Amino acid sequence: MKRCISGNVLSCFGVLLVCFFLCVGEGLAKDEILIGYSASLTGGYSHVGKMIKDGYTVWSDMVNQKGGIFVKDLGKKLRVRLVMYDDKSDPSTAAKLYEKLITDDKVDLVLSPWGSSIGFPVSGICQKYKMPIVYVWVSSDPIFKQGYDYAFCLIQPASQHEWSPLDLLRTSNLKEPPRKIIYISTKELYGITTAKGGFVRAKELGLEPYYEEVEKGCKDFTPLITKMKSLGVDAISTGLYEAEFFLLFKQMQELRYFPKFIFASHGTDLPDFWEMFGQAGEGACAGGYYHTKWKTFENDEFVERYKKISGTFPTHYGATAAGGQIMHQAVEKAGTLEREKIKRVLQEEEFKCLLYPRVKFVNEGGYTNLNRFAFTGVLQWQNGKLITIYPSSLAEAQFVYPMPWKSR
Template sequence: MTYSPMRLRRRTFLAGAGSLAMSLALPALADQGAGPIRVGQTLPLTGPLASVGSIHRLAVEVFVDTINERGGLLGRKLEVVLLDDQSQPANARTLYERLITADKVDLLMGPYGTSAIIAAMGVAQRFGKLLIQSSLGDPKLAPYEMQFPVLPLGPDPFRADTEVVLDAYAATREPPKTIAFVTSKFPSALELAKGGQEVALKRDMKVQMFLEYEFGTRDFGGIAARIKDANPDLLWSGAIGLEATQLLDAMARIDYKPRRQFYLFPAPGPTVVNPNANGLTSLTWFEDHEPFTKNGGAAKFVALYTERAKASGLPWPRAESQAAAEFAAWQILEAAATAVGQVNDKAMAAWLKTNSVNTVLGVRSFEGQFNTGPASTKLRQVQDGKWVTVWPAGFRPPEADMIAP
């Protein structure tokens, strides 16, 4: 079943069979003599990752509307069956099996989040399906030869990501000398925190605390108190989604704010508008300013996404890394199908292994270990209610600088 473009713009959902089967069928053009190309995907539309899932969903809508307006993929309309995995990896595994066996989709697109991606990847591998994914934080967890990562993390982000963070702070007037790691047990976050601790120790920084908490934690009162007691020069937080704002609020309630604070994968909208977030830093691979907007299709993507995001009432209605990574994943899917001239998982995967694709994230290639390409991670900062890229300096908008004590 498909919906008209007007209904899509209202982002209408229909309840399918079962509690997990909330699905979105994106709009199609008139029949062009062949059936639609159907792509199956799950996203966390509910649960603790829903704030990020809504960003990815909107990016999917923008891409599919755009390609269908251009005549579809391989001359056929593109239709997406989008299911809610409720932020649960076990649900993702079940739903990807359903997409292949019951819904009989032609292609798959990866879900959001490392755990869900690993679950979906197992299903894709069992059925020999291509899986392009936008947000796996731990490349070594993805040995499957037909999976392709969108984020330019490189093969070893576990140390490299914290190197970027500490390089940025080392260039300020007073580089931090002590650090505390507080991280979710979400797989990629925990591994990145462990790698970050290695980097800090090699730089002769004093690690005052390494604290792990369960993913989905909502009460950060006790954690905030321990951070205050440690009082590090730099707080390294492996927060996922809304955990960042919950920790910020918990520290504010005890009248404490770290001198410097870094958050790994926070929900961008709720974080940037939090009154306690000014000066906070996070990783980025795309923001809606130059030189990012010179990437392939980026300027148009920014305009379309921003318009939709404002109409949808998103708390941060601007294109950034989460939205851009999802859109880039679909650009890669389109490029592979167009290049081989057919919907064929193995042929598309083989083409991607030996070719590059110009995306909104820049040129992506997959020749490295775990199908990774070169790393290109940057640092952004909350400045007066806006995200601003601050490192490397060449990616800063005009007249911007890094806020530091």
């Protein structure tokens, strides 16, 4: 009987010993964290894709130069290796690529694609495979009202992106503030969400708002500009993408339509805008999602490294690296690469990044995993430089109003 018990004990001990060495061996063998994402390098969003890729590349280089991400379970730092695919600016392609990243490439983590149209189907894939994802430039409200608890929204929901310029106009003690404002959007998820959100807010604040949708890739804004002139619209807020907005701005000058105020979620924040329009762009405002001069987490280092890689300063698209920063902190706080533990840390802990000094995800107002401390600032072209004018805590100068239209 004693021999039998001793034999069983030894057998159990042997099994435990084998398991121990297998686990240790696995930990020692793992020397990198595989992180996947897609970028729109071709197709309709290709003007953004390279900047997204550069932003993530800079982030991974910053991490790896410091030895990697520390994983407590393994007792060491692991270098980051990125796996990137071109989603061709196509939502269904993006969804298939994220499924491939998770099931075939066996990535440890994923990073955000760009754009709500792309991000919407990807959210379903991440929910299906229980893969946490921190969305950066994916913010349309319906995505975060599905009850999906693996998708986290770093910036404000899109319906609030055009509230800040209204707050700026309302609080600036203007002698002749605009009375009529028009919201212009392309017929796609993000633009419609932002424009309708701005329209509702403007009406609540006592302005006379108008709303127009145009086809993506619109080639002639003449009918719309003629309509705006006849209505006496003196303020414009758009969710148009760069190509459409640049054409709108060009044709406004040709038709001698000079509103007092222009705000664009996209386009005016790019160096291309000033290069194309020069002094005519003086006073135009942009969405303040990010600025190279903000004293936020690792921003100075990020800007310098980005310039070396791309030869130019990062715009907010490049600052998509903020999603990588959040995931880095989540892994180190969780001490593991286990997805459920990382998700729980994202839900419970506080973080910091290029965009915001504080990040805390909460469930409120029917939304899941919104950043409580997110805000959208306002930037303005003044003397050939794009500077922050709102909120006051980040403002570099006073708001210039009305637009001077120096080239008229």
